[in-house]
Amino acid sequence: MEPKFFQLVSDLTNNSRMATPNHDIPRSSTKLPTIAKFPQWIRNLTPEDLPEIAAAYLRIRNDSQKMRDYLDQWPATGRTVFSSFVVMQRSRYQAGYTTLITLGLMLNTLLRIFDPGNTVLSAEAAFFCDEIVLEAELASCYRPLGAAYIALCLVVAWAAAEDLQQLARIDSVLADYQTDFKEIKWKDRAIWLRMTFGSYRVLTGSEAVDGGPPGSPPQKLRADGLDDSSRPETCCIM
Amino acid sequence: MQVPSNELASSLIGTLNITDIRYALEYYGYFLKDIPRRLGSSAALDAAVKALVTAYPYFHGRDFPPDALLQYGRSLRALRESLGDSNEARSANTLCAVYIITICQVFSTPTSSSMFCDMNTDFNTSIIHRAGLENMTINWLAMGKPLLIS
Numbered sequence: 408m409e410p411k412f413f414q415l416v417s418d419l420t421n422n423s424r425m426a427t428p429n430h431d432i433p434r435s436s437t438k439l440p441t442i443a444k445f446p447q448w449i450r451n452l453t454p455e456d457l458p459e460i461a462a463a464y465l466r467i468r469n470d471s472q473k474m475r476d477y478l479d480q481w482p483a484t485g486r487t488v489f490s491s492f493v494v495m496q497r498s499r500y501q502a503g504y505t506t507l508i509t510l511g512l513m514l515n516t517l518l519r520i521f522d523p524g525n526t527v528l529s530a531e532a533a534f535f536c537d538e539i540v541l542e543a544e545l546a547s548c549y550r551p552l553g554a555a556y557i558a559l560c561l562v563v564a565w566a567a568a569e570d571l572q573q574l575a576r577i578d579s580v581l582a583d584y585q586t587d588f589k590e591i592k593w594k595d596r597a598i599w600l601r602m603t604f605g606s607y608r609v610l611t612g613s614e615a616v617d618g619g620p621p622g623s624p625p626q627k628l629r630a631d632g633l634d635d636s637s638r639p640e641t642c643c644i645m
Numbered sequence: 646m647q648v649p650s651n652e653l654a655s656s657l658i659g660t661l662n663i664t665d666i667r668y669a670l671e672y673y674g675y676f677l678k679d680i681p682r683r684l685g686s687s688a689a690l691d692a693a694v695k696a697l698v699t700a701y702p703y704f705h706g707r708d709f710p711p712d713a714l715l716q717y718g719r720s721l722r723a724l725r726e727s728l729g730d731s732n733e734a735r736s737a738n739t740l741c742a743v744y745i746i747t748i749c750q751v752f753s754t755p756t757s758s759s760m761f762c763d764m765n766t767d768f769n770t771s772i773i774h775r776a777g778l779e780n781m782t783i784n785w786l787a788m789g790k791p792l793l794i795s
Binding site for chain 1: 664665666667668669670672704705750751
């Protein structure tokens with residue numbers, strides 16, 4: 408996208424926020440130009456992208472912690488009234504939080520490609536996966552439209568999860584959400600994304616071709632064999 | 646200029662007034678509430694909205710009636726015609742029509758129908774190669790209308 412597109416969006420969003428400021432509620436501070444780079448980072452990752460990815464990840468991680476704390480303080484609403492403004496507000500905030508940690512999990516996985524032994528990143532990835540599953544279960548009462556974002560979050564969690572038990576749990580929840588909109592094959596997208604991550608690990612030498620321990624020297628990073636023709640149709644975010 | 650379709654606007658408003666979060670179209674953007682006042686000025690937007698309000702009652706786990714599929718096909722044809730018009734192709738109404746048809750795709754496209762696979766392919770091809778979506782969006786934003794900024 409041309410730079411002037413992002414400038415126009417920034418001007419419009421700043422104007423709308425000035426009209427209704429609410430500085431007490433933690434929000435994501437990640438800007439649209441950064442989010443617009445996610446497809447490029449996933450499909451054509453280069454070592455030169457690392458500093459920017461790391462900076463974006465730290466920002467997302469910090470913002471998500473504040474949003475999590477804010478959600479935890481939200482008073483219980485009692486019996487859920489699906490037309491209630493308060494319920495709608497909370498569900499939208501949950502959606503924002505879950506989407507944010509999903510973005511964080513994507514960046515976390517990309518960082519671990521270059522630093523597979525980083526136990527902090529691994530622990531944070533496991534936490535994000537657990538959070539996504541938890542939020543999927545909490546949002547289940549808002550299905551179908553109120554929780555339509557969850558499937559994409561589960562796709563990323565499925566692609567990023569390393570613990571087999573955790574992966575099985577994510578798979579089960581994703582299969583359940585698949586029934587909401589049968590036309591979209593979420594599992595295909597999850598498999599594609601997981602294969603993309605795996606191919607980068609092979610190329611960096613952090614994983615052998617058969618998924619075993621590292622051995623091959625690093626090569627030029629390209630997800631060869633996983634070009635656009637194998638990417639699931641209408642997979643817009645990736 | 647087309648006469649605004651009050652029936653169509655009423656149908657859309659009725660659909661948008663569903664506030665139950667499980668079924669509220671507001672999920673797709675708060676800006677949708679601004680669509681009714683734009684009806685009647687764009688054939689593509691009118692057709693897209695018609696497809697949406699026809700498909701909406703059936704989107705969750707129900708078989709779509711022939712009329713819903715028919716309206717979806719008509720919306721694609723109307724969009725194709727708008728994209729062929731140099732004035733309409735880059736208008737905000739056409740951009741809205743694209744977005745609404747995308748919603749309809751999720752709602753109403755049966756995977757077993759090769760006819761609709763072809764129609765969707767045509768739709769995607771049109772958007773990518775003929776709409777110049779990026780330029781369209783920039784022109785629309787430059788008009789200062791935060792239609793897609795919620």
